[in-house]
Amino acid sequence: MRTPLVIANWKMFGTLAEARPLATGVRDGLKRFKGVDVVLCPPYTALMAVGEILQGTPIGLGAQNCHYEASGAHTGEIAPPMLVELGCRSVLIGHSERRREMGETDELVNRKVHGALAHGLTPVLCVGETAEERRQGLTFTTVEGQLRAGLAGLDAAAVGRLVVAYEPVWAIGTGVNATPQQAAEVHGYVRGLVSELASKEVAQGLRVLYGGSVKADSADALLAESEIDGALVGGASLNAQGFVSIVKKAARGAATRGE
Numbered sequence: 528m529r530t531p532l533v534i535a536n537w538k539m540f541g542t543l544a545e546a547r548p549l550a551t552g553v554r555d556g557l558k559r560f561k562g563v564d565v566v567l568c569p570p571y572t573a574l575m576a577v578g579e580i581l582q583g584t585p586i587g588l589g590a591q592n593c594h595y596e597a598s599g600a601h602t603g604e605i606a607p608p609m610l611v612e613l614g615c616r617s618v619l620i621g622h623s624e625r626r627r628e629m630g631e632t633d634e635l636v637n638r639k640v641h642g643a644l645a646h647g648l649t650p651v652l653c654v655g656e657t658a659e660e661r662r663q664g665l666t667f668t669t670v671e672g673q674l675r676a677g678l679a680g681l682d683a684a685a686v687g688r689l690v691v692a693y694e695p696v697w698a699i700g701t702g703v704n705a706t707p708q709q710a711a712e713v714h715g716y717v718r719g720l721v722s723e724l725a726s727k728e729v730a731q732g733l734r735v736l737y738g739g740s741v742k743a744d745s746a747d748a749l750l751a752e753s754e755i756d757g758a759l760v761g762g763a764s765l766n767a768q769g770f771v772s773i774v775k776k777a778a779r780g781a782a783t784r785g786e
């Protein structure tokens with residue numbers, strides 16, 4: 528059985544003055560709450576402060592990006608060991624905003640996956656099609672290309688250490704989430720492909736999260752799908768109460784599915 532996972536992606540939001548009360552609100556809202564893994568991904572500058580607030584709780588700390596090398600002359604970049612030192616256990620890789628705004632290619636994404644794994648971080652590999660690709664019937668082709676490239680050179684055991692987030696680009700920050708059926712269809716496809724690329728066991732254990740305008744209202748239906756193992760939440764994670772309620776819905780979704 529896959530434990531649901533809900534990740535908060537704060538993106539470029541959260542000065543320390545904002546991050547501290549937000550992290551505290553999530554921590555307090557989830558006191559004694561069990562059954563869902565939760566990770567907060569604040570901006571780099573707030574990692575240490577948020578890490579201190581989460582200390583001694585089961586809530587994990589994650590980063591939104593990393594470089595693929597352990598150190599080097601890469602001005603402005605952050606290396607995996609630096610994240611590990613701050614208590615990060617996971618890192619988002621290949622988010623569509625980075626692919627689009629920073630020109631991250633599938634090849635670079637793959638290097639980052641390898642770099643993160645080499646230092647014990649769980650890569651959360653983000654994939655998803657644009658509106659145009661969906662319109663042209665290229666959803667599976669796009670996701671397949673991103674997944675094959677992202678997982679290149681990994682053995683089955685390494686693939687088993689990943690999380691995949693399906694985030695249709697057209698659903699991110701738009702207020703229009705994929706329908707549970709649309710998401711479940713792609714999640715099933717991802718699992719099938721991972722079964723082929725790694726193994727059936729790895730695919731069965733792999734957590735595939737949905738991301739793109741997940742809100743407290745839309746979370747119930749999405750998280751009730753057996754193929755949807757949790758959520759990657761952007762905008763709605765900036766409100767402690769709203770985020771806590773999504774996490775609680777993930778637990779109910781799992782219960783509904785008999786997990």
Ligand code: PGA
Nearest residue numbers: 699700739740760761762
């Ligand atoms: P959103 O972002 O929830 O604001 O749509 C999700 C994401 O980009 O991870």
